Amino acid sequence: MTLPTPDRGTTPPTPAQRTARVSASVGFGLQGFFLAVLLTQLPQFKDKYGFDDTTIALVVVMASVVAGGGSVLAEYVATRANSKTALRAGLAVIAVAGLGIALSPSTIPFFVGFAVYGIGLGMVDAGTNMQAVAIQRCYGRSILSSFHAIWSVGAIIGALFVSLCEAVDVSLLVSIALASLVVAGATAAIGPRLLATGPEVEAGLGAGATPLVIPWRPFLALGIAMALFFAIDFSVGNWSALYLKDVLFASSSTAALAVAAYQGAGLISRFTGDHWVRRHGEVAVVRVGAAIAVLGFVVVVFAHSPVVAIVGFLVIGLGAPVIAPLCFSAAGRLAPPEQTDAVIARLNLFNYAGTIIGGGVVGGIAAVTDMRIGFAIPLVFAVGLILLAPAFHPERATEAASEVDHVG
Template sequence: MTQTSTVDASPRPSRSLRHARLATALTFAFNGFLYAAWVPHIPEVKAHLGLSDAALGLALLGPGIGSLLSMGLIGRATTRWGSGPVTTVMAFATYLVIIGPGLAFNLPTLFLALVGWGVVTGGLDVAMNAQAVQIEKSYRRPIMSSFHAFWSIGTVVGTGVGSVGAGLHVTLATQQATLAVILTAVTVWSMRQFVGDHVAEEQAEGSRVFEWRLVLLGLAGVCALLAEGSAADWSPVYLRDDLHVAAGHTGIAFLAFTIMMTIGRTIGDRVVLALGRTRSVALLAVIGSIGMSLGLIADTLVVSSIGFACLGFGLSIMVPVFFSTAADGPGAAGPKLAVVSSFSYCGFLLGPAALGPLASASSVHDALWVLPAFAALAGVLGVLAVRMTARFKA
């Protein structure tokens, strides 16, 4: 699927398939948009509820726990009912629960609201990636990175919207409820465009999905998403508490992170075709790790934001490559993606939570040194996983 000749020989996709690709891309974008729109409000929520760094880290366990609870179930659900219908259900469920964190009045209610959000967004992540795999198969060329680029575009726009909302003192609940209404209208169109799954082909190939290569891919994903999730949750706190920037500017570092991640994912399919999965992952891991390290050494708004930008670029293709690699081989895509996603989302579970105690013991700046370390480790494990999969396919 990744050979140039296959790409050149692929016929122009039908109009319905192009619509399915757009609908799925919009679903990725909306998922990222809603998450990023809440990020600039984290310092506001922290201050309003009177939370310490450690307490905030505990609350931020919620999305990871919720995701882990739902991913395996949703992976099996996509095999039974199809990735398109399950994606639709999980998208609408997301719009129903996103107001929860804005209504929290103490640590327990914030934690429960974030768990609920994690349940639906984690399930949506598995379902929409399974749908993306179906479209990629129909396209007969790699396009997975482009879907994740839309997720990143959503985070860029969402960070901007959230920053404006925080600067104008719009409450988180009001902001998220308004966005949910708008996105629901578009999803009504998208739900009619999804394609059916390649069920017959996948069932004929076999159903065994728990392979050691998937575990290794999952561990690589843990490291990548640990760095990604921690950058999202803690960069605004770092800018406010350590660099003392104004409330309306706390999203700048995360905005730089998401812009460069978007650029990396936009060109990601071409990079992978040119360099191969192994060299692409290795090269970008080096860029992300070194760039973030230099940003932390400088400890200024401008250079730190550049460091977060390098980290975003370095992490950009990792998850798309890991998911495409997981879908290779026999068995339905959904359960295999659920295995890798479940492992990977432990990064969101462990990363933001672990930074809380580290920040309390030293500072947010010192705690952020785990980001370049895990970006490098994600690259090493990712290279090993891709090579193992190549031997598996052979």
């Protein structure tokens, strides 16, 4: 589906563009769904292969590192064909990798399967956001947060799917195979309806016709903001339950509510984020969102009961999750439309840097001190996001021609 890009605020979206928005949203949902299916079944993999906690952590870090390569691959595909092809290929890779993981008879095939999944993860992360930025340009108004909200919905559905499979005693192999088939079938359905973006579509240029030009200072600021957010997100997702159990002596069932509170509040943040951007602008939304996250981390760090800590994680979820889509939205204005896909793919690399920081730094500090001090680190990251808010200014991205460097 090759769609024209209307001028901002002058042409309403066509039915085809609305269909592309729905299809891209499904792509976000599939990504969240399948990631949740794999991560929530890591304990089952641990039991199946006899892994210890360190090995499981290495699997997750390995997937994040390899995902960086997947994002680079998505840039290669998108700049020589289009982001539609990059996204479809990425979704196909994670579906195939899922089947490989499910069928792995031993440790080595399992690691290979997760490495292949990491490649698909990076391709889909980059491809979905390429699509979202291009579709937002068609709409002429802020809609990017809504795509990320659908990712969160998909993740919740994935966790519920695993819970249901566990309740009815569905095997690990069958549950992951079913999830892979869902991804494959949905990809076949949405693929032809995605937006075709790329140099050939946007400007009639051949592959490699012009070098990629990025205003490096605002790009780097947005990249650092992206890394800080994902460090925060990964810290909450991976260490909050352990904090409640080991520091505040909560039960396992109570400890799990920390992530649930954060993700549930994140849905509110992302579903309402576009509304707040249209009313107050991106800079104000980033500042307020980051300030809310700071408040939440203060509550968490000084909490002396599980309930108070859970409230703190909920508050963090109300503020921080809106920042990631705004990073991509601002980055989409840093280069001409025909080069936007490459900019998005490169910004996406900071995603995985943040994930590694969130896992390594917080966990390392907690190991030599305690988890309470460990959570002071993402608090500092949230303060950093407040300071980086000016990088999200709409005009800064479009008027930064004097600061451009040639990149690649």
